[in-house]
Amino acid sequence: MEIRYNEPLSKHTTFKIGGPARVMVxxxxxxxxxxxxxxxxxxxxxxxxIGGGSNLLVHDEGFPGMVIKMATSDYRFDNNYxxxxxxxxxxxxxxxxxxxGLAGIEFLAGIPGTLGGAIYMNAGLKKIxxxxxxxxxxxxxxxxxxxxxxxxxxxxxxxxxxxxNTREIILGAKLRLNPENPETIxxxxxxxxxxxxxxxxxxxxxxxxxxxxxxxxxxxxxIEQCGLKGLQIGKAMxxxxxxxxxxxxxGATFKDVWQLIEIARDKVKxxxxxxxxxxxxxx
Ligand SMILES: Cc1cc2nc3c(=O)[nH]c(=O)nc-3n(C[C@H](O)[C@H](O)[C@H](O)COP(=O)(O)OP(=O)(O)OC[C@H]3O[C@@H](n4cnc5c(N)ncnc54)[C@H](O)[C@@H]3O)c2cc1C
Numbered sequence: 001m002e003i004r005y006n007e008p009l010s011k012h013t014t015f016k017i018g019g020p021a022r023v024m025v026x027x028x029x030x031x032x033x034x035x036x037x038x039x040x041x042x043x044x045x046x047x048x049x050i051g052g053g054s055n056l057l058v059h060d061e062g063f064p065g066m067v068i069k070m071a072t073s074d075y076r077f078d079n080n081y082x083x084x085x086x087x088x089x090x091x092x093x094x095x096x097x098x099x100x101g102l103a104g105i106e107f108l109a110g111i112p113g114t115l116g117g118a119i120y121m122n123a124g125l126k127k128i129x130x131x132x133x134x135x136x137x138x139x140x141x142x143x144x145x146x147x148x149x150x151x152x153x154x155x156x157x158x159x160x161x162x163x164x165n166t167r168e169i170i171l172g173a174k175l176r177l178n179p180e181n182p183e184t185i186x187x188x189x190x191x192x193x194x195x196x197x198x199x200x201x202x203x204x205x206x207x208x209x210x211x212x213x214x215x216x217x218x219x220x221x222x223i224e225q226c227g228l229k230g231l232q233i234g235k236a237m238x239x240x241x242x243x244x245x246x247x248x249x250x251g252a253t254f255k256d257v258w259q260l261i262e263i264a265r266d267k268v269k270x271x272x273x274x275x276x277x278x279x280x281x282x283x
Contacts, residue, residue, distance in 0.1 A: 001025050001026065001027050001028070001032035001035060001036055002025065002026040002028075003023065003024070003025050004021075004023070004024045004025075004026075005022070005023055006020040006021075006022070007020055007021050007023075007024035007067070008020050008062075009021055009024075009053070009058040009062060009063065009067065009283070010058070012024070012050060012053045012067075012069060013053035013054070013056050013057075013058055013207065014052070014053060014054040014112055014205055014206065014207060014208070015053075015056070015057055015058075015205055015206060015207040015248055015252075015257070016205040016248050016252075017057060017058060017060075017205075017248060017252055017253065017254055017257065018056075018057075018058025018059065018060070018062060018254065018283070019058065019059060019060045019061045019062025019063075019254075020062040020063075021048075021062055021063045021065070021066070021067035022045065022062075022063065022064050022065055022066065023040075023045070023065070023066045023067070024066070024067045024068075024069060025039075025066060025067075025068055025069070026069045026071050027068060027069070027070060027071060027072065027087075028071050028072060028073075028087075029072055030072070030140075030146075030171060033068065033070075033072070033140070033169070033171075034140075034144075036066065036068050037068075037140075037144075039066070040065065040066040043066075045064075045065035045066045046063075046064070046065035046066070047065055047066045047067075047068055048063055048065065048066075048067050048068070048283055049067075049068045049069075049070060049116070049169055050067060050068070050069050050070070050117075051069075051070050051086065051087060051113055051114030051115075051116045051117035051118075051120075052089065052090075052112050052113035052114045052117055053113075054111075054112040054113040054117065054207065054208060055113065055117060055121055055123075055207060055208055055279070055280055055281055056207060056280065056281050056283055057207050057254060057257060057258075057280050057281070057282050057283070058254065058282075058283045059254045059282075059283065060253050060254045060255060063283055069087075070085075070086050070087035070114060070116050071087045072085035072086055072087040072088070072171070072172070073085055073087050073088040073089070073092070074088075075088055075093065075096065077100060077102070080102060080176065080177050080178060080179060081135065081174055081175065081176060081177065082096075082097060082102065082174070082175045082177055083172065083173075083174050083175075084115055084172055084173060084175070085115070085171065085172040086114060086115050086116030086119070086169075086170045086171055086172050086173070087114050087115070087116060088114060088115050089112075089113070089114055090105075090108045090111055090112070090113055090114065090115065090118055091112075093105065093108070093115060094106070094108055094109060094189065097177060097185070098182055098185045098186055098189060099182060100182075101179055101180060101181060101182045101185070102177035102178065102179060102180070102185075103177060103178055103179070103180035103184075103185050103188075104133050104175070104176065104177040104178055105133055105175065105177065106185060106188045106189050106192060107124050107125045107128045107129075107192070108123070108124070109188075109189040109192040109193050109196075110192060110193045110196040111123055111124075112208075115170075115172070115173060116170040116171075118130050119134065119137055119154075119161060119163070119170050119173055120161055120163045120164070120170060121159050121161070121279075122156045122157065122158070122159055122160055122161050123159070129156070130156070131151070131154070131156035133175045133176055133177070134151055134154065134156075134173055134174070134175060134176075135150075135151065135173075135174040135175065135176045136148050136149060136150050136151070136173065136174045137149050137154060137170060137172070137173045137174075138170075138171040138172045138173065139168045139169060139170055139171055140168065140169040140171055141166075141168050142166065142167070142168060146171065149162075158212065158213075159212055159279050199241075199242060200241065200242050200245060201239040201240075201241040201242060201245050201247050204239075204247035204248055204249060205247065205248040206239070206245050206246060206247045206248065207246075207280045208245070208279070208280065209244045209245065209279045209280070210244055210245065210246055210261060210264070210278065210279060210280050211223075211244055211264070211265075211276040211277060211278060211279055212276075212277045212278070212279045213244075214274050214275075214276065214277075217274070218244070219243075219244045219268075219276055220242050220243045220244035220245075221243075222268045222271075222272055222274060222276070223238065223243035223244060223264045223267075223268060224243040225271065225272075226264070226267040226268060226271055228243060228263065228264055228267060229243050231260065231263065232249070233256045233259045233260050233263075234251075234252055234253060234255070234256030235248060235249045235250055235251045235252035235253075235256060236248060236249070236252035236253075236256035236257045236259075236260055237249055237260075238260055238264065243264075246260050246261070261278070264276065
């Protein structure tokens with residue numbers, strides 16, 4: 001396994017924000033993961049697992065323990081199923097399914113991150129998310145045993161899964177796909193990517209949506225209605241393109257972003273009496 005001491009987490013998050021991890025280990029297979037966990041346990045360090053760091057806002061002080069970056073990326077097809085390890089980038093998964101003529105995960109087009117992070121977050125679009133394609137998930141439970149969970153055990157909800165509570169480690173998953181012409185899939189993927197380019201600020205680093213959408217409304221719409229688009233603190237700004245994104249203009253800190261989060265939350269509460277909840281994970 002690859003070991004890095006005092007590794008800046010800004011290098012491992014799409015927000016490009018975050019102080020150092022005492023130790024970061026990059027694990028490429030399950031044995032390396034088990035060794036890393038054993039080491040952290042021996043030292044008494046807290047551990048935190050990351051994938052692509054695309055839904056993560058890390059404190060400027062960093063993390064005083066071990067960050068385990070999942071870089072496990074094996075996958076195979078079994079008829080219409082895809083069986084993949086958690087660290088595989090979503091873009092790689094999508095590309096391989098497309099080439100093989102297996103449809104079902106096009107909704108992940110343009111979503112950064114890994115399979116494990118996408119399962120943890122039940123990532124996706126409004127009408128389709130990971131829960132619609134997952135058959136089962138393999139995990140390392142908190143007793144250190146490998147266990148397979150069926151869909152009914154995953155407690156998927158809106159950007160929510162059992163893993164928010166259990167903090168078990170996702171090792172991999174089996175996804176259900178369906179055969180389709182590769183060209184048809186490619187057209188659909190390209191359309192989705194084009195739409196995203198218009199809608200979300202891809203020109204600056206960010207952590208994706210900051211808040212969950214409240215019932216029957218959009219966090220972005222509410223923040224925009226409060227007149228907060230373009231509000232800047234330090235080097236962080238509420239995006240002018242989509243108000244539920246905070247962008248890093250270059251050198252933004254956790255503190256800059258956090259102040260914007262608090263302002264947006266307070267203003268929306270004041271004007272609409274709605275409590276916005278964070279979608280982004282804080283480390
Ligand atoms: C520009 C942009 C656009 C985005 N658009 C979308 C979108 O359209 N829809 C959407 O749903 N999301 C979107 N996101 C958010 C993000 O890409 C997804 O939530 C993604 O699935 C997170 O995956 P990750 O590997 O980066 O997770 P990370 O950010 O690394 O981790 C997120 C959480 O998952 C946990 N985690 C990660 N891997 C594992 C594992 N193997 N086992 C246990 N826990 C794990 C981490 O501990 C953390 O709590 C966007 C983000 C960006 C930056």
